[in-house]
Amino acid sequence: FVSSGSGGIVEVIRFSQKQGFFKKQGLDVTMIYVPSGVLAAQTVVSGSALIANNSVSDILNAIAAGAPLKILTVNIDRFQHLFVARPGINSPKDMKGKKVAVSRYGAFSDIETRFLIRQWGMDPDRDVQVLQIGNSAARSAALMSGGIDGAVVTPAFVPVARNAGLNVIFDLSTIKTRFANIGLMAQERLIREQPRLVKGAVAGLVHGIKFWKTNPEVAKAYLKQIHKVSAADLDSIYEDGSKNVRSEPTPDLDGIQTAWESIPELKARGPVDFKKFVDSRFIEEVLREMK
Numbered sequence: 001f002v003s004s005g006s007g008g009i010v011e012v013i014r015f016s017q018k019q020g021f022f023k024k025q026g027l028d029v030t031m032i033y034v035p036s037g038v039l040a041a042q043t044v045v046s047g048s049a050l051i052a053n054n055s056v057s058d059i060l061n062a063i064a065a066g067a068p069l070k071i072l073t074v075n076i077d078r079f080q081h082l083f084v085a086r087p088g089i090n091s092p093k094d095m096k097g098k099k100v101a102v103s104r105y106g107a108f109s110d111i112e113t114r115f116l117i118r119q120w121g122m123d124p125d126r127d128v129q130v131l132q133i134g135n136s137a138a139r140s141a142a143l144m145s146g147g148i149d150g151a152v153v154t155p156a157f158v159p160v161a162r163n164a165g166l167n168v169i170f171d172l173s174t175i176k177t178r179f180a181n182i183g184l185m186a187q188e189r190l191i192r193e194q195p196r197l198v199k200g201a202v203a204g205l206v207h208g209i210k211f212w213k214t215n216p217e218v219a220k221a222y223l224k225q226i227h228k229v230s231a232a233d234l235d236s237i238y239e240d241g242s243k244n245v246r247s248e249p250t251p252d253l254d255g256i257q258t259a260w261e262s263i264p265e266l267k268a269r270g271p272v273d274f275k276k277f278v279d280s281r282f283i284e285e286v287l288r289e290m291k
Contacts, residue, residue, distance in 0.1 A: 001030065001052070002032045002043045002044060002052040008240070008241045009241070011226075013053055021207045024207070025201070027200045029204070035134065038058055041069070054182070056071065057263060060263065061266070064266055069185050070186060070187075070188055071278045073202060074246070075209075076183075076245060077180055077181060077252065077255040079172035081112065081152035081155075082152065082153060082172065083116065083172065084151060084153050084168055084169070085169050086167075087165050095128060099128070100148065100151060101133035101142055101150070103139070111262055116172060116175075136154045158236070159227075173240075178258060179262070180252070180256040184202065202283050203286045206283070206290070212242070220234055223237055251278040256277060260272065
Protein backbone atom coordinates (compact mmCIF):
# COMPACT_ATOMS: atom_id res chain seq x y z
CA PHE A 1 0.00 0.00 0.00
CA VAL A 2 1.81 3.07 -1.26
CA SER A 3 1.11 6.58 -0.04
CA SER A 4 2.53 9.99 -0.83
CA GLY A 5 2.17 13.18 1.14
CA SER A 6 1.58 13.59 4.87
CA GLY A 7 -1.15 14.45 7.34
CA GLY A 8 -4.91 14.15 6.78
CA ILE A 9 -5.88 10.97 4.94
CA VAL A 10 -2.36 9.53 5.27
CA GLU A 11 -2.70 9.65 9.07
CA VAL A 12 -6.12 7.99 8.79
CA ILE A 13 -4.79 5.18 6.60
CA ARG A 14 -1.91 4.44 8.98
CA PHE A 15 -4.35 4.59 11.90
CA SER A 16 -6.65 2.15 10.06
CA GLN A 17 -3.76 -0.26 9.63
CA LYS A 18 -2.74 0.05 13.28
CA GLN A 19 -6.31 -0.59 14.42
CA GLY A 20 -6.46 -3.77 12.31
CA PHE A 21 -9.15 -2.75 9.82
CA PHE A 22 -7.24 -4.14 6.84
CA LYS A 23 -6.51 -7.38 8.70
CA LYS A 24 -10.23 -7.79 9.33
CA GLN A 25 -10.59 -7.86 5.55
CA GLY A 26 -7.96 -10.60 5.28
CA LEU A 27 -5.20 -8.26 4.14
CA ASP A 28 -1.65 -8.09 5.48
CA VAL A 29 -0.83 -4.51 4.49
CA THR A 30 2.66 -3.01 4.34
CA MET A 31 2.66 0.78 4.20
CA ILE A 32 5.26 2.33 1.88
CA TYR A 33 5.90 6.06 1.76
CA VAL A 34 7.16 7.74 -1.41
CA PRO A 35 7.96 11.48 -1.59
CA SER A 36 5.67 12.43 -4.49
CA GLY A 37 2.45 11.49 -6.23
CA VAL A 38 4.30 10.97 -9.50
CA LEU A 39 6.44 8.26 -7.88
CA ALA A 40 3.39 6.71 -6.21
CA ALA A 41 1.69 6.32 -9.60
CA GLN A 42 4.87 4.88 -11.12
CA THR A 43 5.15 2.36 -8.27
CA VAL A 44 1.68 0.99 -8.95
CA VAL A 45 2.10 1.03 -12.74
CA SER A 46 5.36 -0.95 -12.40
CA GLY A 47 3.66 -3.55 -10.21
CA SER A 48 5.90 -2.83 -7.20
CA ALA A 49 2.76 -2.04 -5.19
CA LEU A 50 -0.87 -3.01 -5.69
CA ILE A 51 -2.77 0.02 -4.45
CA ALA A 52 -1.86 3.63 -3.72
CA ASN A 53 -3.34 6.59 -1.91
CA ASN A 54 -2.36 9.40 -4.21
CA SER A 55 -3.20 12.85 -5.50
CA VAL A 56 -5.91 12.52 -8.13
CA SER A 57 -4.04 15.00 -10.35
CA ASP A 58 -1.07 12.62 -10.51
CA ILE A 59 -3.39 9.69 -11.20
CA LEU A 60 -5.00 11.61 -14.07
CA ASN A 61 -1.62 12.53 -15.54
CA ALA A 62 -0.63 8.87 -15.45
CA ILE A 63 -3.91 7.77 -17.07
CA ALA A 64 -3.53 10.43 -19.75
CA ALA A 65 -0.06 9.03 -20.50
CA GLY A 66 -1.59 5.58 -21.05
CA ALA A 67 -1.24 3.97 -17.61
CA PRO A 68 -3.88 1.26 -16.99
CA LEU A 69 -5.18 2.72 -13.73
CA LYS A 70 -8.60 3.29 -12.18
CA ILE A 71 -9.66 5.69 -9.44
CA LEU A 72 -11.43 3.67 -6.72
CA THR A 73 -12.25 6.41 -4.22
CA VAL A 74 -11.89 10.15 -3.77
CA ASN A 75 -11.01 10.48 -0.09
CA ILE A 76 -10.77 14.27 -0.09
CA ASP A 77 -12.73 16.39 -2.58
CA ARG A 78 -11.56 19.83 -1.56
CA PHE A 79 -8.30 21.68 -1.10
CA GLN A 80 -6.96 21.01 2.40
CA HIS A 81 -3.62 22.78 2.64
CA LEU A 82 -2.79 26.15 4.15
CA PHE A 83 -0.55 28.76 2.60
CA VAL A 84 2.21 29.76 4.99
CA ALA A 85 4.54 32.73 4.51
CA ARG A 86 7.66 34.07 6.18
CA PRO A 87 7.47 36.93 8.72
CA GLY A 88 6.59 40.25 7.14
CA ILE A 89 4.22 38.72 4.59
CA ASN A 90 0.70 39.09 5.94
CA SER A 91 -1.65 38.76 2.97
CA PRO A 92 -1.79 37.21 -0.51
CA LYS A 93 -1.06 40.56 -2.23
CA ASP A 94 2.32 40.61 -0.45
CA MET A 95 3.37 37.49 -2.41
CA LYS A 96 3.82 39.32 -5.71
CA GLY A 97 7.42 38.97 -6.88
CA LYS A 98 8.22 36.41 -4.17
CA LYS A 99 9.56 32.82 -4.16
CA VAL A 100 6.98 30.06 -3.76
CA ALA A 101 7.87 26.42 -3.07
CA VAL A 102 6.23 23.27 -4.47
CA SER A 103 7.27 19.63 -4.26
CA ARG A 104 7.89 19.04 -7.98
CA TYR A 105 6.75 20.77 -11.16
CA GLY A 106 3.56 19.08 -12.35
CA ALA A 107 2.86 17.46 -8.98
CA PHE A 108 -0.31 18.23 -7.03
CA SER A 109 1.33 20.87 -4.84
CA ASP A 110 2.38 22.68 -8.02
CA ILE A 111 -1.11 22.45 -9.56
CA GLU A 112 -2.72 23.55 -6.28
CA THR A 113 -0.31 26.46 -5.79
CA ARG A 114 -0.82 27.76 -9.33
CA PHE A 115 -4.61 27.44 -8.93
CA LEU A 116 -4.40 29.48 -5.72
CA ILE A 117 -2.17 32.20 -7.20
CA ARG A 118 -4.68 32.63 -10.05
CA GLN A 119 -7.44 32.92 -7.41
CA TRP A 120 -5.41 35.82 -5.98
CA GLY A 121 -5.48 37.56 -9.35
CA MET A 122 -1.85 36.87 -10.23
CA ASP A 123 -0.11 34.90 -12.97
CA PRO A 124 1.97 32.03 -11.48
CA ASP A 125 4.41 32.20 -14.39
CA ARG A 126 5.03 35.96 -14.22
CA ASP A 127 4.13 37.29 -10.79
CA VAL A 128 5.94 34.76 -8.56
CA GLN A 129 8.95 32.45 -8.81
CA VAL A 130 7.93 28.81 -8.35
CA LEU A 131 10.71 26.55 -7.01
CA GLN A 132 10.92 22.76 -6.56
CA ILE A 133 11.74 22.08 -2.91
CA GLY A 134 10.09 18.82 -1.77
CA ASN A 135 7.23 17.66 0.45
CA SER A 136 5.50 19.65 3.22
CA ALA A 137 8.33 18.96 5.67
CA ALA A 138 10.95 20.22 3.21
CA ARG A 139 8.86 23.27 2.31
CA SER A 140 8.36 24.12 5.99
CA ALA A 141 12.11 23.83 6.61
CA ALA A 142 12.85 26.08 3.63
CA LEU A 143 10.39 28.66 4.97
CA MET A 144 11.97 28.63 8.43
CA SER A 145 15.46 29.00 6.95
CA GLY A 146 14.37 31.95 4.82
CA GLY A 147 15.12 30.21 1.53
CA ILE A 148 11.62 30.79 0.23
CA ASP A 149 8.81 33.25 0.93
CA GLY A 150 5.71 31.06 0.91
CA ALA A 151 4.31 27.57 0.34
CA VAL A 152 1.29 25.36 0.81
CA VAL A 153 1.69 22.86 3.68
CA THR A 154 -0.55 20.28 5.33
CA PRO A 155 -2.38 21.26 8.54
CA ALA A 156 -0.05 19.02 10.59
CA PHE A 157 2.86 21.41 9.92
CA VAL A 158 0.99 24.56 10.93
CA PRO A 159 1.71 24.39 14.70
CA VAL A 160 5.45 24.12 14.04
CA ALA A 161 5.24 26.92 11.48
CA ARG A 162 3.42 29.25 13.87
CA ASN A 163 5.90 28.50 16.65
CA ALA A 164 8.64 29.53 14.25
CA GLY A 165 6.94 32.88 13.64
CA LEU A 166 5.56 32.08 10.19
CA ASN A 167 2.19 33.40 9.08
CA VAL A 168 -0.79 31.44 7.76
CA ILE A 169 -2.12 33.84 5.13
CA PHE A 170 -4.70 31.61 3.42
CA ASP A 171 -6.72 28.48 4.26
CA LEU A 172 -7.34 26.65 1.00
CA SER A 173 -10.20 24.64 2.51
CA THR A 174 -12.26 27.87 2.30
CA ILE A 175 -12.29 27.50 -1.50
CA LYS A 176 -15.67 25.88 -2.15
CA THR A 177 -14.81 24.34 -5.53
CA ARG A 178 -15.26 20.55 -5.59
CA PHE A 179 -11.80 19.29 -6.50
CA ALA A 180 -10.83 15.61 -6.47
CA ASN A 181 -7.75 15.91 -4.29
CA ILE A 182 -6.68 12.53 -2.89
CA GLY A 183 -7.92 9.04 -3.78
CA LEU A 184 -7.18 5.34 -3.98
CA MET A 185 -6.02 3.90 -7.29
CA ALA A 186 -5.25 0.42 -8.58
CA GLN A 187 -4.12 -1.24 -11.77
CA GLU A 188 -6.89 -2.46 -14.06
CA ARG A 189 -5.28 -5.92 -14.08
CA LEU A 190 -5.48 -6.19 -10.28
CA ILE A 191 -9.13 -5.13 -10.39
CA ARG A 192 -9.90 -7.85 -12.93
CA GLU A 193 -7.89 -10.63 -11.32
CA GLN A 194 -8.26 -9.91 -7.58
CA PRO A 195 -11.48 -7.97 -7.01
CA ARG A 196 -11.84 -9.30 -3.44
CA LEU A 197 -8.45 -7.82 -2.53
CA VAL A 198 -9.43 -4.46 -3.99
CA LYS A 199 -12.75 -4.46 -2.16
CA GLY A 200 -10.95 -5.40 1.08
CA ALA A 201 -8.61 -2.43 0.76
CA VAL A 202 -11.51 -0.06 0.16
CA ALA A 203 -13.50 -1.57 3.04
CA GLY A 204 -10.54 -1.37 5.44
CA LEU A 205 -10.12 2.30 4.65
CA VAL A 206 -13.81 3.21 4.96
CA HIS A 207 -14.22 1.37 8.27
CA GLY A 208 -11.03 3.07 9.49
CA ILE A 209 -12.37 6.50 8.54
CA LYS A 210 -15.58 5.80 10.45
CA PHE A 211 -13.68 4.67 13.56
CA TRP A 212 -11.38 7.72 13.37
CA LYS A 213 -14.34 10.10 13.24
CA THR A 214 -16.42 8.37 15.95
CA ASN A 215 -13.55 7.71 18.37
CA PRO A 216 -11.64 11.01 18.56
CA GLU A 217 -9.82 10.18 21.80
CA VAL A 218 -8.39 6.97 20.33
CA ALA A 219 -7.35 8.85 17.18
CA LYS A 220 -5.74 11.66 19.19
CA ALA A 221 -3.83 9.13 21.30
CA TYR A 222 -2.43 7.75 18.04
CA LEU A 223 -1.55 11.25 16.78
CA LYS A 224 0.18 12.04 20.08
CA GLN A 225 2.70 9.28 19.35
CA ILE A 226 3.64 11.02 16.08
CA HIS A 227 3.35 14.75 16.72
CA LYS A 228 5.16 16.33 19.66
CA VAL A 229 2.85 19.33 20.02
CA SER A 230 0.49 20.79 22.62
CA ALA A 231 -2.94 19.33 23.34
CA ALA A 232 -4.58 22.29 21.58
CA ASP A 233 -2.45 21.78 18.47
CA LEU A 234 -3.20 18.05 18.56
CA ASP A 235 -6.92 18.84 18.61
CA SER A 236 -6.40 21.12 15.62
CA ILE A 237 -4.56 18.44 13.63
CA TYR A 238 -7.32 15.92 14.39
CA GLU A 239 -10.12 18.33 13.46
CA ASP A 240 -8.43 19.38 10.23
CA GLY A 241 -8.10 15.75 9.17
CA SER A 242 -11.64 14.90 10.20
CA LYS A 243 -13.30 17.77 8.34
CA ASN A 244 -11.45 17.07 5.08
CA VAL A 245 -11.56 13.26 4.90
CA ARG A 246 -14.88 12.04 3.48
CA SER A 247 -16.93 9.37 5.29
CA GLU A 248 -18.32 8.20 1.93
CA PRO A 249 -15.39 8.66 -0.48
CA THR A 250 -17.14 7.96 -3.79
CA PRO A 251 -15.23 8.96 -6.95
CA ASP A 252 -17.60 11.74 -8.02
CA LEU A 253 -17.10 12.86 -11.59
CA ASP A 254 -17.57 16.61 -11.09
CA GLY A 255 -14.58 16.83 -8.75
CA ILE A 256 -12.49 14.67 -11.09
CA GLN A 257 -13.40 16.94 -14.00
CA THR A 258 -12.28 20.01 -12.03
CA ALA A 259 -8.95 18.32 -11.26
CA TRP A 260 -8.50 17.39 -14.94
CA GLU A 261 -9.29 20.90 -16.16
CA SER A 262 -6.85 22.44 -13.65
CA ILE A 263 -4.00 20.86 -15.67
CA PRO A 264 -3.63 22.94 -18.87
CA GLU A 265 -2.15 20.09 -20.92
CA LEU A 266 -5.09 17.83 -20.08
CA LYS A 267 -7.76 20.48 -20.51
CA ALA A 268 -6.40 21.19 -24.00
CA ARG A 269 -7.38 17.67 -25.07
CA GLY A 270 -11.03 18.70 -25.22
CA PRO A 271 -14.11 16.69 -24.11
CA VAL A 272 -13.38 13.55 -22.07
CA ASP A 273 -15.55 10.71 -20.76
CA PHE A 274 -14.56 10.79 -17.08
CA LYS A 275 -16.54 7.63 -16.31
CA LYS A 276 -13.78 5.57 -17.93
CA PHE A 277 -11.30 6.78 -15.28
CA VAL A 278 -13.16 5.33 -12.30
CA ASP A 279 -14.37 2.02 -10.90
CA SER A 280 -16.90 2.86 -8.22
CA ARG A 281 -18.41 -0.60 -7.63
CA PHE A 282 -16.18 -1.42 -4.65
CA ILE A 283 -16.94 1.72 -2.64
CA GLU A 284 -20.63 1.44 -3.55
CA GLU A 285 -20.75 -2.19 -2.32
CA VAL A 286 -18.93 -1.32 0.91
CA LEU A 287 -21.22 1.61 1.69
CA ARG A 288 -24.33 -0.51 1.05
CA GLU A 289 -23.05 -3.22 3.38
CA MET A 290 -22.32 -0.70 6.13
CA LYS A 291 -25.90 0.63 6.19
